[in-house]
Amino acid sequence: MPELPEVETIRRQLAPRLTGARIERAALFAPPGPKYAGLELAAGRHIGGVERRGKFLKLPLSARPNGAVKHELIVHLGMTGVLLPAEPEPSGVTPHGENGGRPLSGERHKHLRVRLELSDGALDFIDPRRFGRFLVVEAGDYRAVPLLARLGPEPLGAQFTPEGFAAALAASRMAIKAYLLGQRPVAGVGNIYADEVLWRAGVHPLTPASRVAPDAARLLHQAIRDVLTASIAAQGTTLNDYRTVYGESGDYMESLDVYGRAGSACRRCGSTLERLVVAQRGTTICPNCQAPPRR
DNA sequence: CGCATTTCCTGGTAGC
């Protein structure tokens, strides 16, 4: 499931391909709804770049090349969303298995939801579970995507400071894991990386945010930066669906210390990792390294 | 307002 490192990987790969392209048409292959709002506004716009905010991709759109940005294409991949450059139709057919498993030229993927026909090719949004979003809004108007408007600081940006993070933690009594998943103290951390950073910092996921000790908060801040940075370098984590734009798997899977490792040995102390549920999410901890909160 | 719970979706898998 794409979190920040996976989305950043996709952003880096898409940017050179999409920047400067003109959208000829946006075709919807799913039942219309708020997840796919405003697509009719896309035709004729020029893509000014590919930006990322948390787990969202934002493509500024203008009426003419390098013109004023009046609209934005907002993409959230949800759990299973994939963005793939496609050949302009019609085109030749490629045998299955080639192309890194990407949809074949001339074919239409079973779970294709949106296709952008571009001046130079096309871009497919494929999303089996339809948890993703692909919509066009007026620039800066995020009423249709409220989370985008109240997203916390970028974890790898200068705004994400140990002091600011500590202050954010002090402001909530929510379980620290639920708080992180809510994107308020910092943007882009999802279920996988939440477990990883909490393990690194030795913080139990049920600890109320305001009761995370100052030292632990600093460790957590550093762990967020370190883990996300390392994962971006590995092109993210592939569990099931996530693929890069070129159909590759991310390599960070091999570096995961706790996620998906319940029952295995803690790499720090050798204890058996345990599974629990926090905020309705599967959660893995080391019962020794991450002591439960005292009450 | 703050926080918890429910809902949306489909593929994969366990169990019978």
Place this chain on the structure above:
DNA sequence: TGCTACCAGGAAATGC
């Protein structure tokens, strides 16, 4: 083999 039941989860909607 084929069926049902259930699980995975990001973010919005709903509930208290």
